[in-house]
Amino acid sequence: MRVAELIVKKREGLALNSQEIEYLVHGYTQGEIPDYQMSALLMAVFFRGMTEEETAALTLSMATSGETADLSALPGLAVDKHSTGGVADTTTLALAPWAASCGVTVAKMSGRGLGHTGGTIDKLESIPGFRTSLTQAEFIKQVREINIAVAGQSGSLAPADQKLYALRDVTGTVESIPLIASSIMSKKIAAGAGAIVLDVKTGSGAFMKNPEEARKLARAMVAIGKNSGRRTVAVVSDMNEPLGSAIGNALEVEEAIQVLRGETKGRLLQLCLSLGAQMLILAGKAADTVQAEALLQDALHSGRALQKMAEFISAQGGDPAVLENTALLPRAAFNREITAPFDGYFFIKDTQALGYAAMLLGAGRERKDSVIDLAVGLKLGKRNGAAVKSGEPLLTVYYNREERLPEAVKILEQAIAVVPVKPADHPLVYEIIA
Numbered sequence: 001m002r003v004a005e006l007i008v009k010k011r012e013g014l015a016l017n018s019q020e021i022e023y024l025v026h027g028y029t030q031g032e033i034p035d036y037q038m039s040a041l042l043m044a045v046f047f048r049g050m051t052e053e054e055t056a057a058l059t060l061s062m063a064t065s066g067e068t069a070d071l072s073a074l075p076g077l078a079v080d081k082h083s084t085g086g087v088a089d090t091t092t093l094a095l096a097p098w099a100a101s102c103g104v105t106v107a108k109m110s111g112r113g114l115g116h117t118g119g120t121i122d123k124l125e126s127i128p129g130f131r132t133s134l135t136q137a138e139f140i141k142q143v144r145e146i147n148i149a150v151a152g153q154s155g156s157l158a159p160a161d162q163k164l165y166a167l168r169d170v171t172g173t174v175e176s177i178p179l180i181a182s183s184i185m186s187k188k189i190a191a192g193a194g195a196i197v198l199d200v201k202t203g204s205g206a207f208m209k210n211p212e213e214a215r216k217l218a219r220a221m222v223a224i225g226k227n228s229g230r231r232t233v234a235v236v237s238d239m240n241e242p243l244g245s246a247i248g249n250a251l252e253v254e255e256a257i258q259v260l261r262g263e264t265k266g267r268l269l270q271l272c273l274s275l276g277a278q279m280l281i282l283a284g285k286a287a288d289t290v291q292a293e294a295l296l297q298d299a300l301h302s303g304r305a306l307q308k309m310a311e312f313i314s315a316q317g318g319d320p321a322v323l324e325n326t327a328l329l330p331r332a333a334f335n336r337e338i339t340a341p342f343d344g345y346f347f348i349k350d351t352q353a354l355g356y357a358a359m360l361l362g363a364g365r366e367r368k369d370s371v372i373d374l375a376v377g378l379k380l381g382k383r384n385g386a387a388v389k390s391g392e393p394l395l396t397v398y399y400n401r402e403e404r405l406p407e408a409v410k411i412l413e414q415a416i417a418v419v420p421v422k423p424a425d426h427p428l429v430y431e432i433i434a
């Protein structure tokens, strides 16, 4: 096979077969195909697109380009849940134990990654004593015993994706649906997911600003699932406003605990129920969403979901007393309130900027080697559209490093406002694609 011929084939809009795709992915990962040829190929894919079969072949080649998690020793099908990235989105932290308490096998290998807060692994590490490095044997044993384990991934999952993503980032080829879909799904498949629930976010605070594009991405990922033998469901959900009220690592753990204690209402709880229902259906624990939501409600109100969180924390060396006393989580040394300048309605103008401000405070990684401060972040006092009185707190900034405060506050003051007319409500779930 000659790489130049494969580039021409794609440039002319023809489909590559799975051997050709494997040859390209393998050759590039091994350093045998240079960046300039792969760049040309990616640009051809950007303009010509890929068929469902090509996209599935690309996903599988990337998924098997390095180590893969072997979860075949587990009794049930591991159901993974993934969000394309939202602000104040603690659904994974709450749903992992909640779904496990309903009999779903939750065996999650997770990375740290970049973003406005840390990944699930970083957040869990804010629980005193919690260990996220488990051996493969410990991981399997724990899932067999209590239905749930969450561990940091050891080696590099899907190294082809890491290398290709870095190249796409500098060649104008990130915004391609088959490339995004295969990138996300390759990591899920490499991590051993047997079935996958995807939360595809759309809106001003999301990667996909427009619902039509988000639907296309969701359909592409569901098709990959179908073509690679992993049942996949995508929920297209709103990210024009933060989902919950906490942005930050320990702050989000605290909010997840509030969900499991049954103290949360509104959009965060609603989306947990929608996503959780799909997890139960894929695991064969419920026949439809009505039955699944009833099972989830029962697990929540009986305290079984919270009890599962306690077992999960104890099994990984953490102190389950945090469930009663969230003051045991790391706390920032200082806080600053931003209050309403006059009466009106709270309006979140720029959700993405809230995430960016949290990252500036140290809640997330700007670069791979950035060090996260688990205690810092933001807490919204009101939800978008709420009536507020002059002087009422809108948002609290939790910080440790004084020098980082002014820029964060400047961004926040631009991102939120009090307005005279109640801003429009956004729908929460646009579509469920199965």
Ligand code: URA
Binding pocket: 165, 174, 179, 180, 181, 183, 184
């Ligand atoms: N997230 C990913 O993991 N990959 C992409 O290509 C885009 C977003």
Ligand code: CA
Binding pocket: 022, 026, 060, 061, 062, 064, 065
């Ligand atoms: Ca391979």
